[in-house]
Amino acid sequence: MKENVASTVVFILLLFLNTNLLNGQSPPGKPEIFKCRSPEKETFTCWWKPGADGGLPTNYTLTYHKEGETFTHECPDYKTSGPNSCYFNKKHTSIWTIYIITVNATNQMGSSSSDPRYVDVTYIVEPDPPVNLTLELKQPEDRKPYLWIKWFPPTLVDVRSGWLTLQYEIRLKPEKAAEWETHFAGQQTQFKILSLYPGQKYLVQVHCKPDHGFWSEWSPESSIPIPNDFSMTDATVWIFVAVLSAVICLIMVWAVALKGYSMVTCILPPVPGPKIKGFDTHLLEGKSEELLSALGCQDFPPTSDCEDLLVEFLEVDDSGDQQLVPAHSKEHPGQSVKPTHSDPDSDSGRGSCDSPSLLSEKCDEPRANPSKFHTPEGLEKAEKPETNVTQPQGPQSTSVEGKIPSFHASGSQSSTWPLLQPPSLHYSRSSYHSVAEVRKLGLGTAGAASTLLDKTDTRALKPSQTIETGGEGKAAEHRESESFRSKTDQDAARLLPQDKTPLTSAKPLEYVEIHKVSKDGALALLPKQNENSSRAEKTSTPETSKEYSKVSRVMDSDILVLVQDRRAQNLAPFEEPAKEAPPSLPQNPAAVDLASFPVAPSNCRLQLGGLDYLHPTGFMHPFQ
Amino acid sequence: MDNKGSSQKAGSLLLLLLLVSNLLLCKSVASLPICPSGAVNCQVSLRDLFDRAVILSHYIHNLSSEMFNEFDKRYAQGRGFITKAINSCHTSSLSTPEDKEQAQQVHHEVLLSMILGVLRSWNDPLYHLVTEVRGMQEAPDAILSRAIEIEEQNKRLLEGMEKIVGQVHPGVKENEVYSVWSGLPSLQMADEDTRLFAFYNLLHCLRRDSHKIDSYLKLLKCRIVYDSNC
Numbered sequence A: 001m002k003e004n005v006a007s008t009v010v011f012i013l014l015l016f017l018n019t020n021l022l023n024g025q026s027p028p029g030k031p032e033i034f035k036c037r038s039p040e041k042e043t044f045t046c047w048w049k050p051g052a053d054g055g056l057p058t059n060y061t062l063t064y065h066k067e068g069e070t071f072t073h074e075c076p077d078y079k080t081s082g083p084n085s086c087y088f089n090k091k092h093t094s095i096w097t098i099y100i101i102t103v104n105a106t107n108q109m110g111s112s113s114s115d116p117r118y119v120d121v122t123y124i125v126e127p128d129p130p131v132n133l134t135l136e137l138k139q140p141e142d143r144k145p146y147l148w149i150k151w152f153p154p155t156l157v158d159v160r161s162g163w164l165t166l167q168y169e170i171r172l173k174p175e176k177a178a179e180w181e182t183h184f185a186g187q188q189t190q191f192k193i194l195s196l197y198p199g200q201k202y203l204v205q206v207h208c209k210p211d212h213g214f215w216s217e218w219s220p221e222s223s224i225p226i227p228n229d230f231s232m233t234d235a236t237v238w239i240f241v242a243v244l245s246a247v248i249c250l251i252m253v254w255a256v257a258l259k260g261y262s263m264v265t266c267i268l269p270p271v272p273g274p275k276i277k278g279f280d281t282h283l284l285e286g287k288s289e290e291l292l293s294a295l296g297c298q299d300f301p302p303t304s305d306c307e308d309l310l311v312e313f314l315e316v317d318d319s320g321d322q323q324l325v326p327a328h329s330k331e332h333p334g335q336s337v338k339p340t341h342s343d344p345d346s347d348s349g350r351g352s353c354d355s356p357s358l359l360s361e362k363c364d365e366p367r368a369n370p371s372k373f374h375t376p377e378g379l380e381k382a383e384k385p386e387t388n389v390t391q392p393q394g395p396q397s398t399s400v401e402g403k404i405p406s407f408h409a410s411g412s413q414s415s416t417w418p419l420l421q422p423p424s425l426h427y428s429r430s431s432y433h434s435v436a437e438v439r440k441l442g443l444g445t446a447g448a449a450s451t452l453l454d455k456t457d458t459r460a461l462k463p464s465q466t467i468e469t470g471g472e473g474k475a476a477e478h479r480e481s482e483s484f485r486s487k488t489d490q491d492a493a494r495l496l497p498q499d500k501t502p503l504t505s506a507k508p509l510e511y512v513e514i515h516k517v518s519k520d521g522a523l524a525l526l527p528k529q530n531e532n533s534s535r536a537e538k539t540s541t542p543e544t545s546k547e548y549s550k551v552s553r554v555m556d557s558d559i560l561v562l563v564q565d566r567r568a569q570n571l572a573p574f575e576e577p578a579k580e581a582p583p584s585l586p587q588n589p590a591a592v593d594l595a596s597f598p599v600a601p602s603n604c605r606l607q608l609g610g611l612d613y614l615h616p617t618g619f620m621h622p623f624q
Numbered sequence B: 001m002d003n004k005g006s007s008q009k010a011g012s013l014l015l016l017l018l019l020v021s022n023l024l025l026c027k028s029v030a031s032l033p034i035c036p037s038g039a040v041n042c043q044v045s046l047r048d049l050f051d052r053a054v055i056l057s058h059y060i061h062n063l064s065s066e067m068f069n070e071f072d073k074r075y076a077q078g079r080g081f082i083t084k085a086i087n088s089c090h091t092s093s094l095s096t097p098e099d100k101e102q103a104q105q106v107h108h109e110v111l112l113s114m115i116l117g118v119l120r121s122w123n124d125p126l127y128h129l130v131t132e133v134r135g136m137q138e139a140p141d142a143i144l145s146r147a148i149e150i151e152e153q154n155k156r157l158l159e160g161m162e163k164i165v166g167q168v169h170p171g172v173k174e175n176e177v178y179s180v181w182s183g184l185p186s187l188q189m190a191d192e193d194t195r196l197f198a199f200y201n202l203l204h205c206l207r208r209d210s211h212k213i214d215s216y217l218k219l220l221k222c223r224i225v226y227d228s229n230c
Helices: A002-023 A235-267 A288-299 A304-309 A370-374 A376-382 A396-401 A425-444 A447-461 A471-487 A489-506 A529-535 A616-623 B002-026 B046-075 B100-105 B108-121 B123-135 B141-168 B192-224
Strands: A032-037 A044-049 A059-066 A072-074 A085-088 A098-106 A111-113 A117-120 A131-138 A146-152 A166-174 A181-186 A190-193 A201-210 A222-225 A311-315 A361-363 A416-418 A512-517 A523-527 A548-555 A559-564 A590-593
Touching (some): A032 A117, A044 A059, A044 A117, A131 A222, A146 A166, A146 A201, A181 A190, B046 B141, B046 B192, B100 B192, B108 B141, B123 B192
Antiparallel strands (some): A032 A044, A044 A085, A059 A072, A059 A098, A098 A117, A146 A190, A166 A181, A166 A201, A201 A222, A311 A416, A512 A523, A523 A548, A548 A559, A559 A590
16 A cells, blocks of 8 residues: 555656656756956956756856855856856955855756866966057168057056066968968067068057966957058168178189199090000100100001000010021021111110111110010910011120020110910900001001911910910911911011011011920921011021020020020020020020010110010101 | 287187176176175175066976976876865965955065065975975976976075065064975875875975965066066
8 A cells, every 4th residue: 555655656756757857847957167267367257158957047156165265155246257157356356266166057947056166366367468559661761661560468467567477479461371470579569570572461460478377369450551662672682692692702713723723624634645555654754865756656657556556575686697597497498687777776665656676676685575474474475476586786796695595686676576476365465466566567468468467366366375275276376377378478478578578678677486386385486587588688697696496495484495496497506594594405495584684785775574565656667 | 929929819808808798798697696695785786686586486487387287187187186285285374465456565575575485485395395206106207307496496596585685675684484394294105195195285385386476576576676667
């Protein structure tokens, strides 16, 4: 029974509630204080947001109590700051005190309270914007024109007593621009703008901030049109530009002065002078003749083979009447040609234009190409299909006598062996030289002969051909060349000698052809003397010539041991060895000690240590 | 040799010029102490003293505010400390003006002594604050560095204020009134919540008092130096 009553009561209550709900009436929703603000740190205002009003008129009250007090107060002013606000005037405002504020919403159905809000006026200061913003264009006569902006602090803020300290910020922009240009103005209430675009209308705003508070809103816009004749040009700009350009000019002048030469060389590189390998410049010192001869290169025909004509030569000093007697010569009867004297050669013969070692006798001293003999490969070089042996003339030959294989170059002429066929790659150039030289020399020769030589040289150019390794091949090659020559005997015979003919006429040279190389490394030399002899220009004395045409071996890497070939026509055992080379070969080999060549007082210089090349003009000389 | 001599002369002349300019400029530089402590007839102007004092007080309040915000963000979120930090500052026993009118009615000598009282009251708490913040877990550098700086600047401000008092009221014997701080045990509590609230409260009171000092000093400066026409 009681249970029935209880359930009935509950049922009725629920019905009641539902009825109310159906009517749409309910207690008010919970309000919320969303903002409290003080404009000058002397008063403050709080605004709340009401909740759902529940369909019934709702009354809002704001109550608060202060820190350190227990007494609860109600809002003194609901009106001043608008609806749903509470304004605390000066009397009711205490700084450095926490206010606990609550808003109550009440309606017929009930009431609700907001959450308490803890407010300290110290930290909610946000002033009003500055007032009386004025803009003025000033154009003083002797100074730049500018825009003068002035304003006043907000009216409520007490700045004079120092209660609040304000800092200002202005911003401006042309009317059509999108971005504002902001400037911080500090505590001053005026500002000057110097950079303005003429002919535009500018908008300006200002706002402020207390020393420990929030920025105010921006003031209303003030506008000012800038006239078109607002000249912003400044003499300082031109002065700056002038100074800058002067500085730049000075720097450039200074740079040019310091580095002028290198700059010029960078822009216009000097034409490189001819580089002659092996050219010993010190030879030119103090020797005008040599210098002239060096300058004589000008006549050299401009060919790309110029370098080719730099030939490494082994100067062979055919002292006195001695001549190289070839081992056997079919074609060459073994007459050595005694070259006639040419004008004294002041050149060393190495790399100078005027060292026609092949063609003229310039030096009395023996010349050799030490580089060739200094190495075993030099020995290879010694293997030449042709060698020029100049016939020494004069007394110097006697001095040479003591040295056999002393291929002394008599007089001033240096006889050198053109290294026509350096088998090794190292001296391939000389082979070129020889070929080219021969070509040059044989300008008048039959083409076949040139071709022959070319072929010969070409074959010789094969690096694989070395004395040691391909002695036989080499010999075969030479034989081949010989056979070629035999075919074109006349031509061939004339080839070299013909080449030499004009040369020999002026500077007769004696060529010694490497006939073959035996297995033990002996060079068999064939002098091409039949041609020369046919010229009847020879003054050779083959009888007494001692020719060593066979290279026995190389000693000490700088001594070429030559052997006198028994089969040579003129045989005269030559027993005196070279200075430093003890002859130990059965055939009385004479070691060619390159270092032992005496230095004749002639102008010729003996190049012992370096690579010696003939200057191309040396060859061309006879043609002149 | 001539060059050397002339260059030396030029160097010494330059040095002399620099010295003279320094002496002239030093007067307006707030940071250079011109009057050594203890000097009686020091001629640093009152304006410079107040300018320096205001700069220091402004700086100290900025540091305190940042320190409080940092702590609040890190440790006090959701703990409702603000509800408990009511009327809990040790300096509330010092009766100080609570608004502008009251402050303007107070004589500047009284106001100066009040400022000094508050400053002295914070010597001890600041010292312990530094020590205890160092001992906090993950001692936050933002808070610790500011605490150290505030302690240092507070001492300097105190010295400056004493100088001002010496100039404004020379020869007045002053009662050194200040509040004693007894919150150290709370800072060292084992309970983290209690300890954190103690820190919160201390920082909250520091922020308030530094603002108070700053406001009073600015009022005094405008009143004394600029004759209420800042």
